[in-house]
Amino acid sequence: MLPIQMVDVQRQYKMLKTDIDRRVLACMESGAFINGPDVKNFEASLSFYLDNTNVIGCANGTDALQIALMALNLQTGDEVIVPSFTFIASVEVIALLGLKPIVVDVDPRTFLMKIEDIEASLSPRTKAIIPVHLFGQCVNMKALMKLAHTRELFVIEDNAQSIGAKCTSLNDERLFAGTIGDIGCTSFYPSKNLGCYGDGGAIFARKESVAKTIRTIANHGMERRYYHDLIGVNSRLDSIQAAVLSVKLPYLDRWNQQRVKAANKYDAELGNLDGIMIPQRVPWSDHVFHQYTIRVQDGRRDALQSYLAENKIPSMVYYPVPMHEQKAFNNVVRKRVLLKNTDLVSKEVLSLPMHPDLEDDQIQYIGEHVGKFLKG
Numbered sequence: 174m175l176p177i178q179m180v181d182v183q184r185q186y187k188m189l190k191t192d193i194d195r196r197v198l199a200c201m202e203s204g205a206f207i208n209g210p211d212v213k214n215f216e217a218s219l220s221f222y223l224d225n226t227n228v229i230g231c232a233n234g235t236d237a238l239q240i241a242l243m244a245l246n247l248q249t250g251d252e253v254i255v256p257s258f259t260f261i262a263s264v265e266v267i268a269l270l271g272l273k274p275i276v277v278d279v280d281p282r283t284f285l286m287k288i289e290d291i292e293a294s295l296s297p298r299t300k301a302i303i304p305v306h307l308f309g310q311c312v313n314m315k316a317l318m319k320l321a322h323t324r325e326l327f328v329i330e331d332n333a334q335s336i337g338a339k340c341t342s343l344n345d346e347r348l349f350a351g352t353i354g355d356i357g358c359t360s361f362y363p364s365k366n367l368g369c370y371g372d373g374g375a376i377f378a379r380k381e382s383v384a385k386t387i388r389t390i391a392n393h394g395m396e397r398r399y400y401h402d403l404i405g406v407n408s409r410l411d412s413i414q415a416a417v418l419s420v421k422l423p424y425l426d427r428w429n430q431q432r433v434k435a436a437n438k439y440d441a442e443l444g445n446l447d448g449i450m451i452p453q454r455v456p457w458s459d460h461v462f463h464q465y466t467i468r469v470q471d472g473r474r475d476a477l478q479s480y481l482a483e484n485k486i487p488s489m490v491y492y493p494v495p496m497h498e499q500k501a502f503n504n505v506v507r508k509r510v511l512l513k514n515t516d517l518v519s520k521e522v523l524s525l526p527m528h529p530d531l532e533d534d535q536i537q538y539i540g541e542h543v544g545k546f547l548k549g
């Protein structure tokens with residue numbers, strides 16, 4: 174059996190080395206390092222993949238969220254609803270722009286924000302919702318978009334973990350995650366389902382006018398060189414990263430299917446064990462398993478993690494501290510609903526190794542050790 178890795182970023186490079194090296198070297202020869210043809214080509218390919226949604230590359234997924242919020246023209250103190258159980262970026266950008274993050278709870282079986290909580294958290298100052306499609310599966314976008322339309326709220330999808338998943342929309346169509354709300358944001362951080370070799374991100378917008386504003390903001394608020402119409406930022410996808418992503422994009426669906434296959438094997442190995450809960454899959458969305466995250470009950474999570482580590486099985490806690498407990502957000506984050514599931518799952522979650530090249534014998538080995546620990 175090969176050594177087990179939490180993520181494997183080398184294997185894809187080995188498989189695609191000839192193509193990636195050629196594209197990266199050609200980019201370096203060309204000298205077009207910023208906004209060159211590689212960026213345009215990748216944006217066009219990703220746009221085509223996403224059924225012709227506008228795509229704007231940017232420097233990383235956090236910037237994508239910040240630029241998306243900037244494009245909505247909100248006022249200081251306006252409220253944005255977001256789950257407390259997420260990666261910091263989803264909430265950080267709200268605070269950074271002087272807006273108020275209103276955090277909500279998650280469903281303890283899916284780790285996704287709940288529509289009832291959003292309804293219970295609305296106020297006259299609520300302007301936007303950021304659903305986070307955590308671990309590779311989408312929030313109930315049909316219900317969320319219905320609420321957003323009724324209340325005239327903007328929806329920015331944090332799609333950093335679920336690129337390539339499809340989800341049921343308001344009209345019962347299956348649409349790509351990130352293309353259902355007003356704006357979608359993704360990250361190409363190396364360990365994401367579509368990762369580059371450094372930092373990278375992208376913003377999706379169905380409406381041409383929104384896409385135009387986003388493009389302007391991401392480039393110093395300028396359309397015509399040195400004429401600045403908006404206060405913007407400098408956030409661009411590097412040409413070299415775009416070259417890498419252009420080679421990798423055609424494999425995204427296959428890699429996502431391999432993740433699902435690994436998850437099915439995990440389900441079979443772990444589904445009947447007492448003391449843990451396997452991740453629940455929802456009917457309205459695909460799951461592209463950015464993470465395979467179990468819950469370990471009876472306060473035994475950290476002990477299981479140590480036991481696995483002793484047996485050369487890596488695992489990670491995504492995420493140990495919810496946003497409403499973060500020191501940085503003292504007095505910034507508000508809540509109008511109880512966050513009891515968030516508090517519970519933060520203490521119980523454990524993400525097991527997950528990447529497209531995980532082998533059956535590795536998953537079996539992991540399953541056997543989880544089983545041994547639970548019985549011991």
Ligand SMILES: *Cc1c(COP(=O)(O)O)cnc(C)c1O
Binds near residue numbers: 333334
């Ligand atoms: C990775 C991630 C981000 C941020 O992406 P970066 O490219 O690292 O800035 C935002 N939200 C979620 C849920 C993420 O997993």
